[in-house]
Amino acid sequence: MGLDPADETERARGPGSSRERLAALRARLSGPGGPAVPHPVLPLGLPGVDTHLPGGGLALGPPHEIAPAEPADGVAAFGFALALCGRHLARIPGAALIAAAPGQPLPHGHGLAGLGLDPARLLLLEAGGDAEVFRALEAALHARTLPVLIGLLGGGLPLKPGRRLQLAAEGASPPLVLILRPAEAGLPNGAATRWRIASAPAARDRFGGLDNPRWRARLERCRNGRGGDWLLEWDHAAHRLRLPEPLARDAAAAGRARA
Amino acid sequence: MTRLRRAGLAPERGPLAVAAEGPGGLRLTALDPEASALGLRPGEPLGRVRARIGVPLRVHPADPAADREALLRLCRWAGGYAPIVAPFGPAEAADGLYVDVAGASHLRGGEMRLVDDLAGRLARARIPARIALADIPGGAFALARYGATDRVVVPPGGAAEAVRGLPVEALRLDPGTVSGLRRLGLRRIGELDALARGPLARRFGEALLLRLDQAVGRRPEPLAPLTDAADYSAARGFLDPIDGQADLVATARALMAELAPRLERDGIGACGLRLVLHRVDGVVRALDIGLSRPERCPGRVAALVSLRLDRLGAALDAGFGFETVALAVTVTGAMPARQTDLGAAPAGDGIGFLADALAQRLGRPLLCLGARASHIPERAARPFPWAAATPDSVRPWPDHLPPRPLVLFPRGEAALDVLSIVPEGPPRRFRWRAQVHRVAHAEGPERIAAEWWREPGARSAEAAAGPAQGHASRQGAGSGQARDYYRVECEAGRRLWLYRDGPHAPGRPAAWFVHGLFA
Incomplete structure (x- = not known):
């Protein structure tokens, strides 16, 4: 074999082929799947945020954990997850699955329009507990038919189910997996990122009315990336997140003060 | 008896008996009221009876097959009252039937009216009957056989109390156990129920406790409903009983592969399947599998069976193994021929399989959101089970609503x-x-x-x-x-x-x- 230093034919190629040999060695080291392909990601479309994430976006496949900053911010975290789901669904066809543990809120069909989501592309599953949520997500991961999977947990994401989800997600065309859990401190698990979402005053339109929702998003943990803290605004018509410009916000506030 | 009279094989009047070959020659098995009035009892030898009574007795040979056929005819007729009808098995002397009227009694104007209607129709058909309605099959049986009147309707939850005064024969026990209980002076179900369970089980076996619990509703009793013979079914017997999930799944796949060409020839697919597992010791388990769309692919059916067995886990209780496995198509749906190999699968195909998989694995339906024609927010949307074709009752989403909460x-x-x-x-x-x-x-x-x-x-x-009620409401x-x-x-x-x-x-x-x- 080419790795054998005593192989005369390999040696005869000379030093010019050492680069190829190195590449072959790297390919062998990277595992049986051949050379590592770049992992598919969902870019958030914000250079300021995407540079913090490995690969330039949320990795598709491994679970992403989203937790509210305070228990009362649960809906803000849910909204952020659905915004990411809407962003992904706007790019590829298919439907999203929301598997909810008992007591977790299910979305109101008419309220999804405010986030730019088509209710017809949302499937719901009312699970009997966190364990059933994990089983449902795993079954959906194996089926590979849905591009977005969202699990609403009553407890935390323990290491073992997180790892199982990660293993089930390996392979071609992985979906975006989002795990929402309550505000308590999380244990280490297989999640690729952990977000903390808090509500923030919404954007104002030019008449001072409530416009696009805004959230304060803190990237608490990010494997192979950097954490960060941003104020994000969701534009439901364009299906993109924005960093609100401080100037515009000040002007609106000034307008309100005058009125 | 009734069968013979209805068929015109026996005269309307005069004592009548049915006899069958028993130990020591022909013995009586059934009697009409006139013969009973002569003091005859089932089980007596026919020769002694003829010698004892002075009046001529008409005796017919017993025909269990014809009796069974007549009972099944009656069951099918009773299917007009409720979909689940189960004939009595050998333990109940095979001379009656259960009708599960749960959720069906209101169609006849209530339980009392249903029983009256049933009794009236049977009387018009000259079928003598005793009817009891209770929320426990065992209790209803006991009341029908040994109750004080021909028609008993027990309110929900009252069956356990109602059977206490009945004789122990009402428990569907074998004659040996009954005579043993009588020797001990235990004549009523209530007396038996008051005793310690341990000694009873040691003396008479677990069967006594099972029947007792079934009569008072402590243990559920599944009925074995009469179903029409499936048009599409396949079975496989094994010399060596099989257990283990992999074997069962492989058998299900093979059975479906046997059925698939027949389904394909008729242009239909299976929407509902029943996998019947016969255990070596005679226990039969049936697994019903519902599908969201017609299906005839053996691999998919096998995958669903595997998921269902996953969920059952130890509850399946293979015992010493299964000797016969049968697969029957219970519900069919039209399935036009489709090119399977080339081209992409139609949209929603994968979701359909996922919905079935979740239904088997978790027992929960996949839902999707639908709008309703109401402007009251809590009524304006509702989840409904996902289906390949959206039902007509679901309305399109309005696009002019003011902002609504998430x-x-x-x-x-x-x-x-x-x-x-x-x-x-x-x-x-x-x-x-x-x-x-x-x-x-x-x-x-x-x-x-x-x-x-x-x-x-x-x-x-x-x-x-x-x-004043402002705060109360x-x-x-x-x-x-x-x-x-x-x-x-x-x-x-x-x-x-x-x-x-x-x-x-x-x-x-x-x-x-x-x-x-x-x-």
Whole structure:
């Protein structure tokens, strides 16, 4: 074999082929799947945020954990997850699955329009507990038919189910997996990122009315990336997140003060 | 007896008996009332009977097969009352039937009317019958056989008490156990039930306790419903019993592969399947598998069976193994021929399989959201089970609604200590879920009137109760008044959907409710 230093034919190629040999060695080291392909990601479309994430976006496949900053911010975290789901669904066809543990809120069909989501592309599953949520997500991961999977947990994401989800997600065309859990401190698990979402005053339109929702998003943990803290605004018509410009916000506030 | 008379094989009058080959020659097996009045009992030898009584007795040979056939005919007729009808098995002497009228009695105007109707029709057909209706099959059997009257209707939960006074024969025991109990002086079910269970089980076996528990409803008793013979079914027997999930799944796959060409020839697919497992010791387990779309692919059926066995786990209880495995198609659906290999699978195909997989694995349906023709927020949308074709009752989503919250509570939750600057305006501060919220911004109102064609009682009650009931009726939605909805944003940045129940009226405290949360 080419790795054998005593192989005369390999040696005869000379030093010019050492680069190829190195590449072959790297390919062998990277595992049986051949050379590592770049992992598919969902870019958030914000250079300021995407540079913090490995690969330039949320990795598709491994679970992403989203937790509210305070228990009362649960809906803000849910909204952020659905915004990411809407962003992904706007790019590829298919439907999203929301598997909810008992007591977790299910979305109101008419309220999804405010986030730019088509209710017809949302499937719901009312699970009997966190364990059933994990089983449902795993079954959906194996089926590979849905591009977005969202699990609403009553407890935390323990290491073992997180790892199982990660293993089930390996392979071609992985979906975006989002795990929402309550505000308590999380244990280490297989999640690729952990977000903390808090509500923030919404954007104002030019008449001072409530416009696009805004959230304060803190990237608490990010494997192979950097954490960060941003104020994000969701534009439901364009299906993109924005960093609100401080100037515009000040002007609106000034307008309100005058009125 | 009734069969012979109805078929014209026996005269209408005169004592009549049926005899069959038993130990020591022919013995009586069934008697009509006139023969019973002569003092005859089933089981007596025919020769001694003929010698004992002076009147001529007409005796017919027993024909169990014809009796069974007649009972099945009666069962099919009784299927008009309720879909689940089960004939009596050998333990019940195979001379009657169960009808599961749960959820079907209102069609006949109540349980009492149903029993009267059934008795009337049977009497017109000259079929003597005793009918008992109870919420436990075992209890109903005991009351029908040994009850005081021909027609017994026991209210729900009363069956256990009603069977206490009945003789122990009503428990469907074998004759040896019955005579043993009688020797001990135990004649009534109530006396038996009062005894310690351990010694009873040691002396008479587990079967006695099982029958006792079934009669008083401590143990569930599944009925073996009579079903029409499936048009598409396949079975496989094994010399060596099989257990283990892999073997069962492989067998299911092979059976489906056997059925698939027949289904394909007729242009249909299976929408419902039943896998029947016969255990070596005679116990039969049936697994029903429902599919969201017609299917005839053996691999997919095998995958669903595997998921179902996953969920059952140890509850399957293979015992010493299964000797026969049968697969029957219970529900069929049209399945036009489709090119399977080339081209992409139609959209929704994968979701259909996922829906089936989740239904087998978790026993829960996949839902999707549908709009309804109502402008009351909590009625305007509802989840319904996912189906490949959207049902007609689901309406398209309106696209001109004012903003709606992402999460809507099923009922409004009361907001307390509401402080408003103007009496008919939005609140400035309120307490909800033990937290004080200060409103930074409010938009509204959006008035949503009650649907006057619903709940007229609730509406008038609210009007009559007046302001004194204002706090007592703080249960949220459904008061039948118009609501004024406001979108408010708190200083913390949370956005809520609040409403005031009913218009502002001077002198009446306004009732405020939080109905939803915006993202």
